[in-house]
Amino acid sequence: MGSFSEKLTLLLTDKLLRNRLLFVLGALAIFRVLASIPVPGIDVAQLELFFSNNQFFGLLNLFSGGGLSNLSLVLLGVGPYITASIILQLLTMMIPALKQLYQEEGEIGRQKFSQYTRFLTLPLAVVQGISFLLILQREGIMPGLTSFQFGVNLLVIVAGSMLLMWIGELISEFGLGNGVSVIIFAGIVASLPSQVSQALFSFNAAQLPVYIAFVAATIAVVTAVVVITEAERPVPVTYAKRVRGMKFFGGASTYLPLRLNQAGVIPIIFALSLLLIPQMMASFFATSAYPWLASASQFVLNMFQHLGVYGAVYFVLVFLFTYFYTAVTFDPHQISENLQKNGAFIPGVRPGGSTMEYLGRVITRITFVGALFLAIIAVLPIAMQSITGITSLALGGTALLIVVSVILDLARRIDAQISIREY
Numbered sequence: 001m002g003s004f005s006e007k008l009t010l011l012l013t014d015k016l017l018r019n020r021l022l023f024v025l026g027a028l029a030i031f032r033v034l035a036s037i038p039v040p041g042i043d044v045a046q047l048e049l050f051f052s053n054n055q056f057f058g059l060l061n062l063f064s065g066g067g068l069s070n071l072s073l074v075l076l077g078v079g080p081y082i083t084a085s086i087i088l089q090l091l092t093m094m095i096p097a098l099k100q101l102y103q104e105e106g107e108i109g110r111q112k113f114s115q116y117t118r119f120l121t122l123p124l125a126v127v128q129g130i131s132f133l134l135i136l137q138r139e140g141i142m143p144g145l146t147s148f149q150f151g152v153n154l155l156v157i158v159a160g161s162m163l164l165m166w167i168g169e170l171i172s173e174f175g176l177g178n179g180v181s182v183i184i185f186a187g188i189v190a191s192l193p194s195q196v197s198q199a200l201f202s203f204n205a206a207q208l209p210v211y212i213a214f215v216a217a218t219i220a221v222v223t224a225v226v227v228i229t230e231a232e233r234p235v236p237v238t239y240a241k242r243v244r245g246m247k248f249f250g251g252a253s254t255y256l257p258l259r260l261n262q263a264g265v266i267p268i269i270f271a272l273s274l275l276l277i278p279q280m281m282a283s284f285f286a287t288s289a290y291p292w293l294a295s296a297s298q299f300v301l302n303m304f305q306h307l308g309v310y311g312a313v314y315f316v317l318v319f320l321f322t323y324f325y326t327a328v329t330f331d332p333h334q335i336s337e338n339l340q341k342n343g344a345f346i347p348g349v350r351p352g353g354s355t356m357e358y359l360g361r362v363i364t365r366i367t368f369v370g371a372l373f374l375a376i377i378a379v380l381p382i383a384m385q386s387i388t389g390i391t392s393l394a395l396g397g398t399a400l401l402i403v404v405s406v407i408l409d410l411a412r413r414i415d416a417q418i419s420i421r422e423y
Contacts, residue, residue: 014418016417017414021175023171024171024176024182027171028183031167034160035070035190039142039156040153041145042142046140074163075132076125076157078161078165078168079273079276080161081121081164081180083124083277084118084124086273087120089325114169121161122162129161130154131281131284134284135284168183178406178409181265181402181409182410184406185403188399188402217380221401222404225377225401225404226408228260229408232260233257234255234257235256235346236254237344237345238344238346239252240343240345258366260369261374262330264405267318267371267374268405270321271317271318272314275304282298282304283301286298286301307382314378315376318371318374318375319375322375323367332357332360332363333356336353336355336359346358
């Protein structure tokens with residue numbers, strides 16, 4: 001594929017690639033402008049105090065791309081869209097018609113599936129918007145809102161979330177990379193300067209060994225994520241010889257690359273989204289007039305404040321979602337059919353059902369390794385937080401995983417686009 005400088009030169013000189021890159025930058029510039037415009041009626045001092053004492057809303061801020069920390073027009077971020085995607089992809093496991101639409105009906109089916117996701121995003125955004133505004137009003141961050149002002153703010157933030165969803169889809173279609181992941185990535189990167197400056201101002205010489213250990217662990221984690229993400233299990237494939245006229249065709253040998261981690265960063269995003277739902281509901285009902293409901297909500301909040309419980313649930317969700325997303329996106333039956341139609345077979349394995357079973361066994365085994373690694377890496381910052389007592393480590397570790405995974409995904413997509421141009 002050539003050196004990095006050659007790839008960069010081709011990326012900047014090829015008109016189509018350059019336009020895709022400029023489109024992404026332009027879309028992200030619009031997103032950052034929207035994320036800097038606050039909704040009216042905010043008590044800024046109360047907002048800063050609220051975020052400094054609440055890790056749950058720090059995670060929500062991660063998914064809003066930094067738009068929640070100043071209660072911007074896009075404070076909901078891509079959270080409703082991610083939740084809608086999770087719900088519909090879970091339904092594909094239970095509704096055969098929906099699974100067929102997603103996996104077997106090609107581009108038209110995927111477009112219909114995306115349309116259903118958009119339809120579901122709107123009511124979810126309304127529900128999350130109402131919950132947010134009521135929580136913020138109760139905490140004194142948006143005091144004295146009239147019913148009309150509440151309705152206007154709800155309309156603004158729901159429209160902002162839908163607009164952000166549209167920007168993300170445009171990035172996926174006309175830019176480079178997965179639009180939702182790129183938006184979250186941009187929000188994390190945009191918050192880096194303030195986080196670094198805050199860490200420098202609050203630096204304590206007594207904690208120097210902890211910071212050195214954290215930097216060393218960060219380098220080790222980044223290296224491990226890159227190695228595991230790029231790791232492949234090659235499955236040998238041979239094309240049968242065919243005679244046409246007086247010439248032989250086929251007979252070539254190649255391989256089917258099966259990645260150790262087929263799902264990339266999606267399981268982490270899905271797991272965090274699912275973790276946020278019960279916490280948001282509990283925060284909403286914590287001051288309910290019904291004592292049993294308030295008590296149950298407070299129990300849920302206290303449970304998630306315990307790092308051991310939080311880490312265990314996070315570990316299990318990342319592990320399961322890695323398997324789930326791999327099962328949704330990788331279909332051994334379809335691959336075995338395509339190999340058979342093209343006169344290809346795996347040496348030592350009969351075409352058809354046996355090939356499907358073989359691919360299923362291989363993907364199950366390698367996904368176990370990938371899922372276990374991803375889950376361990378995901379909870380590692382939480383373990384470090386419990387040891388060191390530095391609360392920012394859990395958020396920083398999650399952000400690090402997302403940033404590294406998105407960069408690797410972008411690099412693969414750019415390589416794919418460059419390969420198409422070269423051939």
